[in-house]
Amino acid sequence: MGDLVTMDDLTNEEIDSVLVVAERLVPVARGDVHLPLLQGKVLANMFFENSTRTRMSFETAMKRLGGSVMNFSSIGTSVSKGETLFDTMQMIDGYADVAAIRHPRQGAAQYSADAVSIPILNAGDGAGNHPTQTMLDLLTIRQAHGSMEGLNVVLVGDLRYGRTVHSLSHALVRFGVSLTLVSPPSLRMPDEIVSDLRSHGAEVVETETLIEQIPNADVIYMTRIQKERFPDEDEYAKVAGIYKLSASDLTGAKKGMVVMHPLPRVDEIDPSVDSTDHAFYFQQAFNGVPTRMALLCRSLGVEVPEEVV
Amino acid sequence: MSEMRRVTAIKNGTVVDHIPSGNALMVIRMLRIDVSRSTPVSLVMNVPSDKVGRKDVLKIEDRELSQEELDRLALIAPAASIAIIRNHAVAEKLVVDLPSDLINIASCSFSNCITKNDREPLPQRLRVISQDPLEVRCYYCGKGQEISELIDNIL
Numbered sequence: 001m002g003d004l005v006t007m008d009d010l011t012n013e014e015i016d017s018v019l020v021v022a023e024r025l026v027p028v029a030r031g032d033v034h035l036p037l038l039q040g041k042v043l044a045n046m047f048f049e050n051s052t053r054t055r056m057s058f059e060t061a062m063k064r065l066g067g068s069v070m071n072f073s074s075i076g077t078s079v080s081k082g083e084t085l086f087d088t089m090q091m092i093d094g095y096a097d098v099a100a101i102r103h104p105r106q107g108a109a110q111y112s113a114d115a116v117s118i119p120i121l122n123a124g125d126g127a128g129n130h131p132t133q134t135m136l137d138l139l140t141i142r143q144a145h146g147s148m149e150g151l152n153v154v155l156v157g158d159l160r161y162g163r164t165v166h167s168l169s170h171a172l173v174r175f176g177v178s179l180t181l182v183s184p185p186s187l188r189m190p191d192e193i194v195s196d197l198r199s200h201g202a203e204v205v206e207t208e209t210l211i212e213q214i215p216n217a218d219v220i221y222m223t224r225i226q227k228e229r230f231p232d233e234d235e236y237a238k239v240a241g242i243y244k245l246s247a248s249d250l251t252g253a254k255k256g257m258v259v260m261h262p263l264p265r266v267d268e269i270d271p272s273v274d275s276t277d278h279a280f281y282f283q284q285a286f287n288g289v290p291t292r293m294a295l296l297c298r299s300l301g302v303e304v305p306e307e308v309v
Numbered sequence: 310m311s312e313m314r315r316v317t318a319i320k321n322g323t324v325v326d327h328i329p330s331g332n333a334l335m336v337i338r339m340l341r342i343d344v345s346r347s348t349p350v351s352l353v354m355n356v357p358s359d360k361v362g363r364k365d366v367l368k369i370e371d372r373e374l375s376q377e378e379l380d381r382l383a384l385i386a387p388a389a390s391i392a393i394i395r396n397h398a399v400a401e402k403l404v405v406d407l408p409s410d411l412i413n414i415a416s417c418s419f420s421n422c423i424t425k426n427d428r429e430p431l432p433q434r435l436r437v438i439s440q441d442p443l444e445v446r447c448y449y450c451g452k453g454q455e456i457s458e459l460i461d462n463i464l
């Protein structure tokens with residue numbers, strides 16, 4: 001089936017082949033090459049919670065391949081009147097060829113995949129999975145370093161609530177990456193995830209300080225500490241803004257080290273970093289498009305030609 | 310079988326033996342036996358046992374439990390041994406089978422799971438990741454389930 005609910009739906013070989021296809025589709029994603037592989041196909045963007053970036057990235061991916069997009073928003077629709085997810089998805093099953101779903105409740109993507117016959121792409125469910133984000137992160141790391149084996153990836157910030165880093169860390173250990181987890185004690189990665197990662201044979205180091213990790217890092221993945229995650233202001237104030245990177249911090253970094261961030265950033269990465277060779281977060285954001293193109297083609301069973309010209 | 314004589318032998322029905330000590334009342338609940346209107350049920354708790362240290366034993370008169378009903382016990386009494394009694398003799402011996410998916414046996418305990426909306430029509434589905442130690446996760450949201458919480462969430 002063409003569903004993508006969690007990264008577990010893809011074998012390492014499938015991940016590799018999707019990333020190869022995504023790389024091949026970069027000129028199409030940029031608009032330099034016209035390749036209407038998905039002409040006549042319809043994507044339903046089912047966003048039960050706002051995420052403008054993810055929605056636009058799916059929309060661009062579909063349109064660059066010649067397909068069309070229906071955007072569904074739950075605000076002011078039958079959903080706000082209490083329609084079940086099951087019923088909403090039944091409707092879309094008849095209208096679209098593939099659906100991307102974003103939902104505040106965890107498990108909504110698997111639930112939808114079981115409810116309908118069209119393939120479902122999980123675009124984020126609660127604090128659960130966000131596999132298309134993970135895939136674009138992997139593409140970015142591959143572009144920077146070629147292979148992932150043996151890299152030291154430093155994950156920084158909110159490792160407790162950030163689903164991006166949970167999903168990414170699981171994927172990285174499958175490819176032999178060592179992880180350094182940098183967070184304040186209140187935002188440590190959950191124990192069950194850390195032990196999961198170790199049980200996969202990964203080397204995992206936990207620390208509170210970022211600066212001393214910089215010289216050994218191959219990737220520094222910054223995340224935003226979100227105010228809305230905290231029960232009270234004081235707890236947030238204690239950790240807000242504790243990790244900041246500026247260009248001067250990176251003088252001791254390896255030459256090929258890349259800084260990533262799922263964006264939007266607040267003050268985790270100073271604009272002075274933008275003009276260094278380490279800044280990869282804008283390329284990372286762009287990579288959402290070719291990655292989702294490759295995943296849409298996979299879901300719809302459409303072969304991407306070896307030569308894209 | 311001498312331990313079992315602590316309770317009157319039954320003529321017809323089901324004996325559930327080797328229940329971990331203290332879990333017999335939960336077994337009654339999981340089997341959805343309404344003791345206020347059921348056939349007679351007798352219960353011994355904390356019986357010494359060679360196999361499991363201390364155990365509980367449950368006898369249900371005039372009712373033969375099906376394999377499907379017994380499989381529900383996997384969460385709390387995976388090592389239970391079951392005898393179907395007909396005319397004072399053991400007619401059948403059964404064991405609990407832990408299915409790989411627990412469908413509509415207990416609901417997910419995670420508050421933000423999609424299945425928490427009880428109007429959603431798809432079944433509750435929990436996946437058995439490992440048997441020993443018992444590890445169960447929600448099929449939909451992926452959250453690991455505390456066995457004690459699952460017992461509170463029996464459907």
Ligand SMILES: [Zn+2]
Pocket residue numbers: 107417418419422423424447448449450451452
């Ligand atoms: Zn669940």
